[in-house]
Amino acid sequence: MALLPASIRVIVRDWLNANHVLLLDGDDNVLIDSGYVTHADTTLRLVREQLAGRPLPRLINSHCHADHMGGNAAVQRVFGCTLSVPAGEANLIERWDTQALWIDWAGQRAERFAFDAVIRSGDRLRMGGLAWTVLDAPGHDMGAVMFWNADQRILIAGDALWQRGFGVVLPGPGWRERLAAARDTLLRIRALAPAHVIPGHGAVFGDVDTAIATSLARVEGFENDEARLARHAVKVMFSFALMDLGSLDEDSLPDYLATVPVYGEYDQAFLGLGFTGLAEWLVAELLRAGALSRRAGKIVAAWRLRVQSRRRMTDEPGPASRTLRASGAGRRPSVQKKSRASR
Numbered sequence: 001m002a003l004l005p006a007s008i009r010v011i012v013r014d015w016l017n018a019n020h021v022l023l024l025d026g027d028d029n030v031l032i033d034s035g036y037v038t039h040a041d042t043t044l045r046l047v048r049e050q051l052a053g054r055p056l057p058r059l060i061n062s063h064c065h066a067d068h069m070g071g072n073a074a075v076q077r078v079f080g081c082t083l084s085v086p087a088g089e090a091n092l093i094e095r096w097d098t099q100a101l102w103i104d105w106a107g108q109r110a111e112r113f114a115f116d117a118v119i120r121s122g123d124r125l126r127m128g129g130l131a132w133t134v135l136d137a138p139g140h141d142m143g144a145v146m147f148w149n150a151d152q153r154i155l156i157a158g159d160a161l162w163q164r165g166f167g168v169v170l171p172g173p174g175w176r177e178r179l180a181a182a183r184d185t186l187l188r189i190r191a192l193a194p195a196h197v198i199p200g201h202g203a204v205f206g207d208v209d210t211a212i213a214t215s216l217a218r219v220e221g222f223e224n225d226e227a228r229l230a231r232h233a234v235k236v237m238f239s240f241a242l243m244d245l246g247s248l249d250e251d252s253l254p255d256y257l258a259t260v261p262v263y264g265e266y267d268q269a270f271l272g273l274g275f276t277g278l279a280e281w282l283v284a285e286l287l288r289a290g291a292l293s294r295r296a297g298k299i300v301a302a303w304r305l306r307v308q309s310r311r312r313m314t315d316e317p318g319p320a321s322r323t324l325r326a327s328g329a330g331r332r333p334s335v336q337k338k339s340r341a342s343r
C-alpha cells in the first residue's frame with residue numbers, strides 16, 4: 001500500500017465542491033481549489049482544521065469553474081493569501097465572463113475575485129516540500145492545468161481525470177477540438193504513469209490504467225455524436241444546479257430552464273423539445289440515473305436524500321455530522337493521507 005507524503009492533505013468533498021488539496025511545508029502552505037461559494041464556511045473550517053494554526057500564504061486554482069474557485073474570495077479574505085490561476089483563465093476572470101466561466105449562463109454561482117499571478121505549463125512550483133511541474137490539462141476546461149510530482153509520481157489532476165470519468169466537455173463550436181484535447185490529456189496522463197492521482201472530485205486512486213480506459217471509452221462514445229454530448233451536458237449542468245438549489249417545484253421546472261441560457265441554447269441546437277418537453281425529459285433521465293427523486297411535487301437532488309437517510313440511520317451527534325449538517329455536503333468531508341489503492 002503506497003502512501004501519499006504526510007505533507008499532502010486531501011480534503012475529499014462532493015460533486016458541488018471540488019476537493020481541496022492542502023500542501024504543508026512549515027509556514028509556506030498551499031491550498032489548491034476552494035470549493036463552491038455557498039459552502040465557503042465549511043471550506044474555511046476544513047482548511048483551518050488541517051492548517052492547525054499554520055498560515056496559508058498561497059491559493060492556486062486547477063481551473064476556474066464555480067466548484068473549484070467559488071470560495072476563492074472567502075479564502076483570500078480570511079487567510080490573506082495570494083491567488084494564482086492558470087494563464088488560460090486569466091482573461092475570463094478579469095472580464096468576469098459569466099458564460100465562459102459557466103456561472104449565470106449555467107445557473108451556477110461564484111463570488112467575484114481578483115488574482116495575483118498566473119501559472120502556466122512548464123512552471124516549477126515548490127509545494128508541500130516537493131517539486132511540482134505545471135502541465136496543461138485542456139478538454140473539460142481548455143485553460144485547466146494539473147500538477148505533477150515526478151519523484152513520487154503524484155498527479156493533482158483537477159477535473160481532467162477522476163476515478164470514473166472526467167469533467168463534462170461542452171458541445172457547440174469547437175467541440176471536436178475540446179474532445180480531442182480531453183483525449184490527448186488522458187493519453188499524456190497515462191504516459192506519466194502516476195502512482196497516485198488526486199482528482200478534483202472523489203477519492204484519491206492508484207489504478208490509473210483502469211481510470212484512463214474508462215475515460216477514453218467515454219470520449220469515444222461522444223466522438224462523432226455532438227447531440228449525445230449535448231444531452232450529457234444538459235444533464236450534468238442541471239444535476240449540478242439542483243445540488244446547489246436542493247430542490248425545485250416540478251411544475252416550475254420549465255420556467256427555471258427558460259431562465260438559464262444553457263438550456264435554451266442546447267435545446268434549440270440539439271434537442272428541440274421546448275422547455276416543457278425538456279423538463280419532462282430531464283426528470284425522466286435523472287430519475288432513471290438515480291440523480292434525483294420526487295417528493296411531494298418537488299424534485300430533490302438524490303444525494304440530499306441519501307445524506308438525510310444516513311443522518312437518520314447513524315444519528316451521530318459528533319463534530320463530523322455537524323459539519324455535514326452545516327455544509328449540506330453530499331458526503332461527509334474526509335481527509336485522506338493515504339491512497340486507497342496501490343499499483
Ligand SMILES: [Zn+2]
Nearest residue numbers: 065141159167
Ligand atoms: Zn470543472
